[in-house]
Amino acid sequence: MTALPEWMRPPRAEGWFAEDLDRLPEAPRHTELIDGALVFMTAPQRSWHGRLVTALTTGLMAQAPEGVEVERELTIRLDARNRPEPDLLVTSAPYEPDRTWYAPDEVLLVVEVVSPESAHRDRTVKLRKYAEAGIPHYWCVEEENASPVAHVYELDRPTGTYVAAGIFREALRRPVPFTIDLNLGGLVPRGRQARPGGRRG
Known part of the structure; x- marks a missing residue:
């Protein structure tokens, strides 16, 4: 051993x-x-996941108003024992080049792109923890027939829990945390189906 x-x-x-x-x-x-x-992220990351995170990041950056920043793969210090790293987050905090984490009250939106390894954490554990920390918006993006489907949640402040704000395919339009209009269907090329062993053809 x-x-x-x-x-x-x-x-x-x-x-x-x-x-x-x-x-x-x-x-x-x-x-x-x-x-x-x-x-730890132990499984190799799929190209689909990486391309989608990049496309979501650039799409949100293009639409974010002044004073709102989009960050990729930085942690959120929810409390003393929890510091998850979402695929991307939207923050009202100013850019700081040496920053490694954000506080929950600085975060407007968290986006997790689900992979087989992270599915349970993204759908249940993080859904609860982000809500308990007071983060107002959470997107859990799944793959459906090689296309992204966004499960969108908004914080109900009286209960401190998320409520479903919609399941979005092809287009994602939201007025919060700022005006967002994303063509989900065009974010990632559909490509060809994978053969066993990870090869395509």
Whole structure:
């Protein structure tokens, strides 16, 4: 059995805390903290996922008003034991080149693009945690017949939970957190179906 790398050992009996992520240069890229446990992206990322995140980022950047920034793959410090890394977020905070995380009250919208490895966290765990932290808007984007489908949620502040604001195919038009008009169907080329083993033809 391979010995556990030293950097993977929690620094204290209570486990990991949010600030510990900035002290783990050896950790794999896209390491996040959920309920005090380190979560790693272990499966290779699919081209569809990467292209969609890039297209959503550029689309939102093009429509964001002055004073609103779009960030990709930065963490949100929800509390002392939770620091997830969404695929992208929209923030009202000014750009800071050395920033590594945002506070929930700086975040207007979180977008997660679901992959097989992240499906449970994106659909249930993060859905609950982002709402409890007071983040006003959450999109969980799924793949359906090689096209993106956006499940859009808005925070109901009296209950502190998300309510479904719609399921969007082909076009996503929303007045909040700013005026958004995205052609979902055109964000990612449909391409050809994958053969077993990941090859296409």
